[in-house]
Amino acid sequence: MNEDDVSFFRRGLLGWAARNPRPMPWKGEKDPYKIWLSEVILQQTRVEQGMPYYEKFVKAYPDARALAGAPEDEVLKMWEGLGYYSRARNLLNAARYIADERNGVFPDKYEDIRALKGVGDYTAAAIASFAFNLPYPVVDGNVYRVLSRYFALDAATDLSSSKKMFASLAGKLLHPEQPGAFNQAIMDFGALCCTPAQPDCGNCPLKQRCLALVKGSPADYPVRLKKNAKKERFFLYLVVRRGDKILIRKRAGRDIWNGLYEFPFIETTSAGELTETDIRAIFPGEVPAGISPGEPSGFYRQTLTHREITAVFRELIVPDDIHGEYLGEGIFSGCIETDLAGLKKNFAFPAIISGFLKKII
Numbered sequence: 579m580n581e582d583d584v585s586f587f588r589r590g591l592l593g594w595a596a597r598n599p600r601p602m603p604w605k606g607e608k609d610p611y612k613i614w615l616s617e618v619i620l621q622q623t624r625v626e627q628g629m630p631y632y633e634k635f636v637k638a639y640p641d642a643r644a645l646a647g648a649p650e651d652e653v654l655k656m657w658e659g660l661g662y663y664s665r666a667r668n669l670l671n672a673a674r675y676i677a678d679e680r681n682g683v684f685p686d687k688y689e690d691i692r693a694l695k696g697v698g699d700y701t702a703a704a705i706a707s708f709a710f711n712l713p714y715p716v717v718d719g720n721v722y723r724v725l726s727r728y729f730a731l732d733a734a735t736d737l738s739s740s741k742k743m744f745a746s747l748a749g750k751l752l753h754p755e756q757p758g759a760f761n762q763a764i765m766d767f768g769a770l771c772c773t774p775a776q777p778d779c780g781n782c783p784l785k786q787r788c789l790a791l792v793k794g795s796p797a798d799y800p801v802r803l804k805k806n807a808k809k810e811r812f813f814l815y816l817v818v819r820r821g822d823k824i825l826i827r828k829r830a831g832r833d834i835w836n837g838l839y840e841f842p843f844i845e846t847t848s849a850g851e852l853t854e855t856d857i858r859a860i861f862p863g864e865v866p867a868g869i870s871p872g873e874p875s876g877f878y879r880q881t882l883t884h885r886e887i888t889a890v891f892r893e894l895i896v897p898d899d900i901h902g903e904y905l906g907e908g909i910f911s912g913c914i915e916t917d918l919a920g921l922k923k924n925f926a927f928p929a930i931i932s933g934f935l936k937k938i939i
């Protein structure tokens with residue numbers, strides 16, 4: 579790639595971006611805190627879905643100090659519906675670090691930004707280039723697609739060795755004086771022109787030198803290794819009701835739902851079945867008299883990165899007088915009771931449970 583190739587690519591992209599503005603609330607923003615918020619929200623989330631969350635967060639927590647002072651349950655509740663809750667926990671963790679250790683001042687060096695919890699190479703480059711005009715290239719799915727097509731690269735984008743090669747290539751192409759504008763341009767171009775399906779090659783400013791187009795095969799790029807099949811898991815949630823109270827518990831452990839609330843549940847071998855063994859897992863001793871599971875709900879499904887979860891919910895109506903016999907034991911350990919109004923207002927749940935709650939409340 580010679581100087582002329584580099585300058586053709588930069589000119590083409592920046593010219594295209596000037597002719598195709600893509601207004602968004604955080605566009606042109608120079609406050610690193612707001613850029614960070616928008617970038618974290620947009621990880622694994624579509625722009626249209628993320629936009630109201632960005633506005634809600636900026637309003638509730640206008641700076642890192644304000645976010646740092648919020649209770650975790652409140653932040654998770656605000657995040658409800660976006661999924662991948664580790665993002666919200668990392669945001670809070672990093673905001674507290676900025677407030678406590680940096681006197682509320684957002685870092686302005688790439689390495690310090692990259693060191694914030696939950697910030698990877700892509701997000702650090704976006705914040706560094708948009709807020710501080712530092713020359714770090716962003717490499718997201720759009721950039722992989724544009725570069726792999728333009729250069730007809732056969733390297734699989736999900737291999738770590740290829741990632742380094744793509745980052746190095748993006749670094750060479752980055753406009754040294756306008757890194758922020760260039761990064762924004764290549765991402766917008768990937769989202770609007772060099773799209774995954776049916777790229778608009780006819781109106782593309784790079785078409786004269788695009789090698790995938792010359793070969794007649796933009797759809798063959800980017801190359802990916804075969805995806806692993808997702809593992810199926812079946813959860814049976816027990817909606818335990820005593821009068822107007824319902825049993826829930828905060829999820830512990832270090833998985834993606836950590837800190838969210840859930841109904842006590844057992845994992846079953848198929849969706850909705852409740853065998854004798856399952857009943858014994860729920861009530862290790864005698865099944866208390868007066869308790870029996872209600873009819874199963876329909877199926878609720880959620881797809882995670884490596885899992886396909888199918889959940890069924892069954893009500894257990896519990897008489898008042900046996901309350902003490904189960905609360906705090908077995909699968910009910912750590913449970914608290916709340917009423918329906920509190921359930922909806924105060925607690926954040928994984929999407930698969932929120933979907934069920936929307937039907938019953």
Ligand code: SF4
Nearest residue numbers: 772777779782788796
């Ligand atoms: S010519 Fe088509 S495939 Fe090549 S960069 Fe442009 S839009 Fe993408």
